Amino acid sequence: MPNDTTDRLTPMGVMVLALLSEGDMHPYEMVRLMRARRDERLLSITNGTLYHTVGRLQRSGLLDEVGIDREGNRPERTTYTLTDAGKDALLRWLRRELSSIDRPTEFRIALAEAHNLERRDVIENLRVRRDALDEAHALHRDGLTRARHKNVPEQVLVEFERQEVLLEAELRWLDSLLDRLDSEAFPWGPDAFEYSDRYRAQRKAAQQ
Numbered sequence: 001m002p003n004d005t006t007d008r009l010t011p012m013g014v015m016v017l018a019l020l021s022e023g024d025m026h027p028y029e030m031v032r033l034m035r036a037r038r039d040e041r042l043l044s045i046t047n048g049t050l051y052h053t054v055g056r057l058q059r060s061g062l063l064d065e066v067g068i069d070r071e072g073n074r075p076e077r078t079t080y081t082l083t084d085a086g087k088d089a090l091l092r093w094l095r096r097e098l099s100s101i102d103r104p105t106e107f108r109i110a111l112a113e114a115h116n117l118e119r120r121d122v123i124e125n126l127r128v129r130r131d132a133l134d135e136a137h138a139l140h141r142d143g144l145t146r147a148r149h150k151n152v153p154e155q156v157l158v159e160f161e162r163q164e165v166l167l168e169a170e171l172r173w174l175d176s177l178l179d180r181l182d183s184e185a186f187p188w189g190p191d192a193f194e195y196s197d198r199y200r201a202q203r204k205a206a207q208q
Contacts, residue, residue: 062086
């Protein structure tokens, strides 16, 4: 899969591909599942944006049509499936964004969909992220120390101070997550899900 295909993926495109990794769906079901799962906290969800995204992903060969539903008086609903190229693009995007520290919105989505990657894959990419975070934290911490030694007014340092605190907190959280991932007692990966009655009921409701 060419990297430029992965580079062109939008956050909404990633969410669509991740949904299709659960099974074939029509866009109406995708929208309803996103809203039921409160994905608005990660990105803006509109019918128009999602349908436009589905069309673009299909033209790129990342998903494909598998049928059209004409049941009852409902409008026609085209069902889509994830292609091998789509799955590859999804996994490449997740790996890239899990290891990066300069795109916070993309990282949140990558973290929400990280369960599509195998455990060792997630650990490897999060450790790359941790190294970058540690370096950024040290730069902010040392920069603050130097600025205060030079009597730089505190009022111009508040943003630096906030960022240093946030970086320190994320490092603590990330260390905790990596510890859990290192334990086989922490279920992880595409095969670790149990398709519970609640999950099946959620899918059924979204299909109506």
